[in-house]
Amino acid sequence: xxxxxxxxxxxxxxxxxxxxxxxxxxxxxxxxxxxxxxxxxxxxxxxxxxxxxxxxxxxxxxxxxxxxxxxxxxxxxxxxxxxxxxxxxxxxxxxxxxxxxxxxxxxxxxxxxxxxxxxxxxxxxxxxxxxxxxx
Numbered sequence: 001x002x003x004x005x006x007x008x009x010x011x012x013x014x015x016x017x018x019x020x021x022x023x024x025x026x027x028x029x030x031x032x033x034x035x036x037x038x039x040x041x042x043x044x045x046x047x048x049x050x051x052x053x054x055x056x057x058x059x060x061x062x063x064x065x066x067x068x069x070x071x072x073x074x075x076x077x078x079x080x081x082x083x084x085x086x087x088x089x090x091x092x093x094x095x096x097x098x099x100x101x102x103x104x105x106x107x108x109x110x111x112x113x114x115x116x117x118x119x120x121x122x123x124x125x126x127x128x129x130x131x132x133x134x135x
Contacts, residue, residue, distance in 0.1 A: 003093035013124035030125035036104035
């Protein structure tokens with residue numbers, strides 16, 4: 001089993017401080033979704049959403065502003081080094097068990113997103129070296 005998702009990312013232009021828990025400003029300079037399909041129907045799809053936040057006062061996990069089927073996981077904040085590659089590693093197996101209380105049948109996909117449509121802002125991010133590992 002290879003439960004660890006690894007990647008690198010950098011933000012070159014961050015968003016102003018937003019209250020990312022609200023639909024009106026549910027935007028992130030960088031984020032990676034891990035989408036799971038726990039059964040055979042698409043109705044049960046769940047997602048872990050690792051994000052680079054503009055608001056450093058948000059800590060812990062919370063449901064996405066649009067659906068409780070996606071959990072937000074803050075990893076980096078606006079104050080983290082801009083223009084500098086950051087390495088990440090998350091255990092998607094552990095996070096799934098913690099937030100959804102079950103293991104999915106398989107991973108449906110990985111999505112990368114720099115998202116500013118709700119706040120009408122502007123951000124620049126790069127992503128690289130996305131892979132799974134056993135440790």
